[in-house]
Amino acid sequence: MEIEFEGFTWPEAFLVVSTPYDLGPHGFAHAAYVSDPVVWCALFKVPAAGPPGLWRIASPIDPDLADDVVHADGFVQPRLARLLPAPGPIEIVHRGTYRVHQRVAINLRRGRVLLAGDAAHVNNPLGGMGLNSGLHDAILLAEALVGLWRGEADESALDGYDRERRAINVQYVQAITIQNKRTIEERDPEVRRQRHDEMRRTAEDPARAREYLLRTSMLASVRS
Numbered sequence: 001m002e003i004e005f006e007g008f009t010w011p012e013a014f015l016v017v018s019t020p021y022d023l024g025p026h027g028f029a030h031a032a033y034v035s036d037p038v039v040w041c042a043l044f045k046v047p048a049a050g051p052p053g054l055w056r057i058a059s060p061i062d063p064d065l066a067d068d069v070v071h072a073d074g075f076v077q078p079r080l081a082r083l084l085p086a087p088g089p090i091e092i093v094h095r096g097t098y099r100v101h102q103r104v105a106i107n108l109r110r111g112r113v114l115l116a117g118d119a120a121h122v123n124n125p126l127g128g129m130g131l132n133s134g135l136h137d138a139i140l141l142a143e144a145l146v147g148l149w150r151g152e153a154d155e156s157a158l159d160g161y162d163r164e165r166r167a168i169n170v171q172y173v174q175a176i177t178i179q180n181k182r183t184i185e186e187r188d189p190e191v192r193r194q195r196h197d198e199m200r201r202t203a204e205d206p207a208r209a210r211e212y213l214l215r216t217s218m219l220a221s222v223r224s
Contacts, residue, residue: 001110007103007174010124010181013063015070017080018046018054018094026085028055031128034083037187041083042125054093057083058125060185061097071095100124102178104169109162116141121169126180132218133173137165172221 023032023043030045041059048054059079061070069075077089084090104121108114117134144161147153186192202208214220 001113003110003115004106005101005103005122006106007101007122010100010102011063012060013065013097014058014100015061015076015079016056016058016094016096016098017076017092018048018056019080019090019092020052020054021084021086021090022052023055023084033126033184035184035186035192036083037185037189037192039079039082040184044125059083063099067097070097102174104166104174107162108166109158114141114158114161116165120165121173123173123177124181126184127177127216129173129177129216129218133165133169136168136218136222140165168218168221172215172218176216 024030024045028043032043034041034043039059041057043058044056046054046056057080073089073092076092076095080086080090101122102124105115105119108116108120116137118130120137121130121133123130141161144153144157147157148155183195186195202212211220214223
């Protein structure tokens with residue numbers, strides 16, 4: 001469609017591995033993050049082919065390293081040993097590398113073609129906001145299309161979808177996910193201490209915690 005995908009690509013590559021080793025008994029939630037100035041990571045429980053599912057772990061690596069180097073047990077296992085409380089080598093059923101982007105399409109509509117989800121915007125996985133914002137896209141676009149189909153709205157509803165969802169993705173999704181990455185990889189010990197203290201104060205204050213959850217869940221982004 002020749003629609004520019006505006007934004008940038010993070011300089012590092014990301015290593016992702018999947019394991020059946022159960023991290024739940026070690027206190028990990030199904031979406032968890034390890035903040036570390038050297039090797040931080042994001043962990044997610046995924047269904048895979050069915051119960052009991054797999055744990056997927058993503059962490060940054062030097063983009064100049066070859067895949068056969070970073071996929072080797074000699075690279076992967078010491079990295080996992082730094083992050084995870086396992087008694088020895090961890091079984092790995094999948095390993096791969098990819099690049100992470102922060103981009104939003106300049107337009108989400110061109111004629112009869114409308115973009116949603118990853119076709120409209122991409123971001124790093126910290127916070128789960130890619131899927132979340134894609135669901136928001138689908139809901140608003142469905143409302144616009146149904147109104148058009150029933151004759152209750154004209155094509156300006158589609159332009160409204162374009163304007164609203166692009167603005168929210170720039171102002172909320174991009175801004176929050178970029179900040180999430182900078183927080184989890186922060187190297188300055190004083191800045192890390194300040195941010196951890198701020199999170200503790202937020203968790204201890206019900207009003208602030210509610211405001212934080214509304215913002216990070218993106219519910220605040222769609223409230224008038």
